[in-house]
Amino acid sequence: MADWLAAERIDAVVDATHPFAARMSASAAEASARNGVPLLLLRRPGWHEGPGDAWQRVPSLEEAAARLAGMPVERVFLTTGRRSLPVFTGLSGVWLLARSVDPPDAPVPANMHVLLDRGPYTVEGERALIREHRLDVLVTKDSGGEMTAAKLAAARELGLPVIMVDRPPPPPGVRVVDAVAVAAAWAQG
Structure with a gap:
């Protein structure tokens, strides 16, 4: 460069x-x-926790995976990007729904279902997805922006905790x- x-x-x-x-x-x-x-x-501005949110901020994807390992959850919604998925390979006892624009490269956890989709998303659609898959927690990166913020509003409405990876x-x-x-x-x- x-x-x-x-x-x-x-x-x-x-x-x-x-x-x-x-x-x-x-x-x-x-x-x-x-x-x-x-x-x-x-x-772009990052996201900020508001009234009714239950966020846990972590400094890295590795810390997010470690935090999950210590939580009493069974079904996890990952929106951290396809390249991050190997970080979650060591988790056991949980089922992972990973949403990604493009298919991830191996390795991905055996207990993971990959949903290929691209925003923008709606609060109604995110709420339905969380309910359909009976998700317990959302793990996401603080990317900011409106195209993918609906997941945070849906998590707030449904009382879902959020593990937010800091930039x-x-x-x-x-x-x-x-x-x-x-x-x-x-x-x-």
């Missing part, structure tokens, strides 16, 4: 990758710093904004 920035004579970089694309953001920060190119990180921190020294208009003004200016 550093070579490309130099070859194309890029004046500024706006990193608008997924909030969990830590390696991509680190690469952008390293390449920008190496070339003296200003960098701005645009991240990785931004690269050191990188300015973070949460509005496209702010990023656009910065890039123009």
Whole structure:
């Protein structure tokens, strides 16, 4: 990336990758710093716990799996992305419903059913899915955004606990904004 920035004579970089694309953001920060190119990180706002929510925040997927292992649950709803599923392979005594846009690569837990689906989702649809599969807990990453927030509203309505995986921190020294208009003004200016 550093070579490309130099070859194309890029004046500024706006990193608008997924909030969990830590390696991509680190690469952008390293390449920008190496070339003296200003960098701005645009991240949509994360989700915030509200009245009636029962969230447990954890710093990593591994901690989410460990937390599940210590909970009295039988049926888990995973919306953490297909690449995260191997982290949950060691869980026993629980059934996992993993929703993913694309099919996961092996290994996936034997006690897992994969539902291929893409948002946006509705609260009614999420409520029906939770009831149909008799889910006990939701495990998700704090990706933010409206396309997938309905699962949180449905969990709140049904009294379902949520294990929320916190976002990785931004690269050191990188300015973070949460509005496209702010990023656009910065890039123009």
